Amino acid sequence: DHGLDQTEQFLPASDAKKLQKKRISFRAMVAIGLPTALAIIALVTGLLVWHFHFALYFFPFSEGSNNGIIAYYLSEFNVPESQVSAVDEAMASLDGVGNARKSRRGFGRRTDNSLIIDGSVKRSHHAHGNQTDIIRSPGFPDSAYLPNLYTEWQIRADPEHRIRLEFDVLDLEKDCRNDFIKVYDSLAPSEKQVIVEKCGYRLPGEKLIFISSGNVMLVTLVTNEEKNFPGFRAFYSQIPAKIQDCGGRLTGLRGTFTSPGYPSHYPPQTDCVWNIEVPSGKHIKVKFDKLSIHSPEQNAISCPEDYLEINYRICGEKPPKTVYTIKSNQATVRFHSDLSYVSEGFSAEFEAFEPTNPCPGRFQCDNDLCVSPNLQCDGYNDCGDMSDERGCTCNETQIKCMNGFCKPSFWRCDGVNDCGDNTDEENCAQEFRCRNSRCIPAQKQCNGYNDCGDGSDESQCEKSIAVHCSALTYKCKNNQCISKLNPMCDGETDCVDGSDEAECKCGTKPYKSSRIVGGKDSNDGEWPWQVSLHMKTQGHVCGASVISNRWLVTAAHCVQDNEKFNYSQPDQWEVYLGLLNQGETSKSTLKHVKRIISHPLYDHLSYDNDIALMELDSPVTLSQNIWPVCLPEATHDFPAGKSVWITGWGKLREEVDAIASLLQKAEVRIINNTVCSKLMDNGITPRMICAGVLSGGVDACQGDSGGPMTSTESNGRMFLAGVVSWGDGCGRRNRPGIYTRVTEYRSWIREMTGV
Structure with missing residues (x-):
């Protein structure tokens, strides 16, 4: 399937207002679409050499815009299986991109607002006023979606409006090569105008909200023959075309600005400009709580597609509290998104500061981040570059490391080199702490006697000894207790009956070498x-x-x-x-x-x-x-x-x-x-x-x-x-x-x- 690009203008005229008509007659539709259709038919038939049956239908899928009329057409071909790949290549060459993942073959009958095409279903919807309506996968929520399915939901809004689509349930096969949803910023499934492709499931709290650039949107569901899942449910509504948070003049000592529609994904084909001005003599600092601007395979250095421009173009995913400094009291911030693939966007705060005192009342990190003075010299790397932990004077609750750092005192003698120079682990062997919390002189460890009473002073020695059983000693199956620490499955037989090594088909893995935070x-x-x-x-x-x-x-x-x-x-x-x-x-x-x-x-x-x-x-x-x-x-x-x-x-x-x-x-x-x-x-x-x-x-x-x-x-x-x-x-x-x-x-x- 191919759709005309929405930027195409038909019937050019010197007065654009003449093109903004409430209706377009079917005769005008044919006049507009027929030459284009005939040209494409000629091209396709030339490629197929008229060996295959095909059908071409025109529908009044037209929308008015300031630039004229956008017309959509649908063509379907029934091609012998042996020739499918050749036709796919030919169709891809027409669009300039890869063809759709699933071919649809043969026409069926039209019923209501749906067109059924050999397992394909096409539905048409219109958003009205402040009303919210629902689209859902076939069978949801009572049954899983069917295999080998292609379904389209065409959604329109009134002129001068956009469409807002929110998924509250998404549960598809996790592999997007098998089952997937695509949302398009058009009524035709053009790969140039894909807003998002999704598979898998929506997490609780995850916001899957998408906004169109105009008053049309297309949602498609494609499934293969295996592993059918519950599907999806989404709510659609129309919102005014003008989004309030797209650009403007920002003044004062501080303020906030976000990507258009935030926390929704920003819409495609968007350009916003913010002019920030703070009092004369001050400079500007911009801190991002969220910064996610990227498209699949976008170059994160040159940022040619979606980007935010401050001193230079920024894109990709940045960590929270990312700071950019502008050495002027004025700044221009530009946001741009192209035709396809959108992301979560950004949430930013700007703040004026004195160039001679960038962090009044706070500590200035070497990387320009400002942190609370309470965090300076607390033993933790709050700045991210250790600048808040250099040149410190340790207090009575801290370990003074030889290298100048201060660390919390409860890290002393815990077996970990927290200082980095092992200061916190020195002079730790004067006493031995038993597992039952008793302390004995260190020289009594491994002397062949149970000085702790629980055998723990003899538990990590070359020879283990038999001891009186307690809650802290290992008991063999013959009821003998031994002093050795953790003897089970350690590769050495310690119990006379061998019971400590009897059930050890566990805990091994082929690699010697979670998202766990920081993993x-x-x-x-x-x-x-x-x-x-x-x-x-x-x-x-x-x-x-x-x-x-x-x-x-x-x-x-x-x-x-x-x-x-x-x-x-x-x-x-x-x-x-x-x-x-x-x-x-x-x-x-x-x-x-x-x-x-x-x-x-x-x-x-x-x-x-x-x-x-x-x-x-x-x-x-x-x-x-x-x-x-x-x-x-x-x-x-x-x-x-x-x-x-x-x-x-x-x-x-x-x-x-x-x-x-x-x-x-x-x-x-x-x-x-x-x-x-x-x-x-x-x-x-x-x-x-x-x-x-x-x-x-x-x-x-x-x-x-x-x-x-x-x-x-x-x-x-x-x-x-x-x-x-x-x-x-x-x-x-x-x-x-x-x-x-x-x-x-x-x-x-x-x-x-x-x-």
Whole structure:
């Protein structure tokens, strides 16, 4: 299908007003369209050498504009299968771009406002006044969409209006090569005027709002023959053509401005100019809370398509609090978007400042960011370039590092080099702290006697000794207790009966080498116990961990009902195992849930006992991409300061809505529960374990819940130390992540599952 470009003007006239007629007669329509149609017919028939049956229809799909009349036509060809590729190439050459992904062949009958073409459905809609109407995929919400479907929704608005389209439900196959929606800034599916292409699902809180440049819009749904999903629902309405926040004069000491329509995606074909003027003698600083201006494959250096221009063109995705300084009291800010592909846009604040005092009452970073003076010399890199932490005088609550930095005193002797020069880890061996909190002289460690009483002073020695059993000692199946720390599955047989190495088909992975906030992309098969839990119509909601070929561990808060969804019902869940990319679920193993067991003492207010079990409806075949993580015994010790890994597809940053496509991983360290309880306002129970990077920036976030926190033990085998539970924000300074301590539930897991 090809559509005439909307910039085309027919019947040029010296007086443009004469072209602005309320109606166009069918005779005029034929007069306008027939020459063009005949020319195209001649070209196509020449290409096809008249070997194929074709049909060409004209519809009064015309719109009035200041530039004249835009006419749309539709052509359909029925081509032998062996010649389809040749015709696709010919049609693509007419448009100058690749042809549509799905060919439509043969005409059907016209009914109402729909034209059915061999499984294709075309519908026409008109927005009216302040009314909001709905379009939805065929069958939604009662049934999934059909395979091999092509559906069009043509939407018109009154003259001098735009169309606003908002998706509140979007649940398609995750691979856009199979099923996808496209929204066009025209009535014809021209690839030059694609506003957006979407597949997968809409996250709760994600804004999928699109605005047309004129008074027409086209929505298409294309599906293939496999994996049909619930589909979509969208609301459309008309809004005035003039968008209030597109340009203008901004004066005063400070103010705000945003991309057109924000927080909607900005419309295509838009140009806005803001003239900013602050009092004479002052300069201008522009800070962005949001800056997302990009098109697929756009060059982020030259920015030829969509861009914001201040001192120079800016495009791409910038982090929050990005600052640009203008050394003048006047500035011109330009925003431009081209014909196709739109993004979230920007939200900015401008502020006047004295050139001699850019940050009155605040600290000026070397990168021109202004931060609160309370953040200077607090041990954290608030500026991002460490400029707020140089030349500091440490107070009594801080460690004075030899290199001049100051660090919080609770980081002393935690096994991590926080200073960078190891100052905080020196002189830490005068006493040995037992696991039962007793302290003994360091020289009594590994002397062959149980001086602690719990065997912990003999637990990391060359030889383990038999000790009296306690809550902190490992018990073999023959009821013998040994002093060795974490002997289970460490590759050495410590129990006389060999029980410590008997059940160790777990915790291994083919790679030695989450979106977790501040994390990195994972490799395929790197975390084979990681599971993605999908709720029907929502997509990915929580994570989980494989503990056997039949059982998963997740968080209890993931399976609690609310007013909208029945999360406690097994039939509402889809389980994806061996998954790396959320956009490629077809490459993973899909299972369904037979039973959910939430811990009976789970407290929804404190998140205490936040653990649950899921039984699969059938055993999964274990492989290098699907493999159980090891469950630690109740006596397993995960000491403060130890590095652990968190993984998941959760949000990349606290302030954004979108989750990660690729599985993310991040390394954090375990934090002492006493310190953690102080940091988290005494909200920590003994059944929780804290981990994070206290300087901020690395943490689990929404969407990671229920996923694993894993610890690498002495022989490289990985154990499930925690289950992602809760936190205060994501990646905030001095606010670690809180995890369910799995060692507290080892007996309960064994009782419920037999694992």
